[in-house]
Amino acid sequence: MTQAANDDRRFSVHADHAGRHHARxxxxxxxxxxxxxxxxxxxxxxxxxxxxxxxxxxxxGGGEHCFRVDVETGQTAPCG
Numbered sequence: 001m002t003q004a005a006n007d008d009r010r011f012s013v014h015a016d017h018a019g020r021h022h023a024r025x026x027x028x029x030x031x032x033x034x035x036x037x038x039x040x041x042x043x044x045x046x047x048x049x050x051x052x053x054x055x056x057x058x059x060x061g062g063g064e065h066c067f068r069v070d071v072e073t074g075q076t077a078p079c080g
Contacts, residue, residue, distance in 0.1 A: 010060050013038035016053035031056045032076045035067045039074075053079055 011034035014023035024041075028034040035054040042052070050071055057064040066079035 009034075009058060012057045012059055014055055015039075015042060016055055016066070018042075020055075025059070031058070031063075031065045032067065035069055035076055036074055039069055039071065 007029045008027040009029065011026045011028060011031065012023045013026050013034050014020050015038075024038055026034045026037050028037050034056045038054060038056075039052060051068045052071060054067050054069055055064065056067065067076045068079055069076050
């Protein structure tokens with residue numbers, strides 16, 4: 001394993017509009033990276049917004065964050 005792989009954490013990630021039943025386990029170093037990685041493979045697009053609310057839960061250390069991710073640019077911001 002590489003050093004980068006050792007830094008990865010396990011996150012459960014789902015799009016808010018899709019619900020928890022569409023959650024995936026993602027291995028990434030940060031909450032933000034997990035949100036973007038999830039969206040790279042997302043097949044369910046939101047109905048009318050260019051940003052998607054993504055819920056990211058750390059399976060190893062605890063904690064949960066919500067991000068709005070712009071689907072055009074990949075920019076993330078905390079849900080507000």
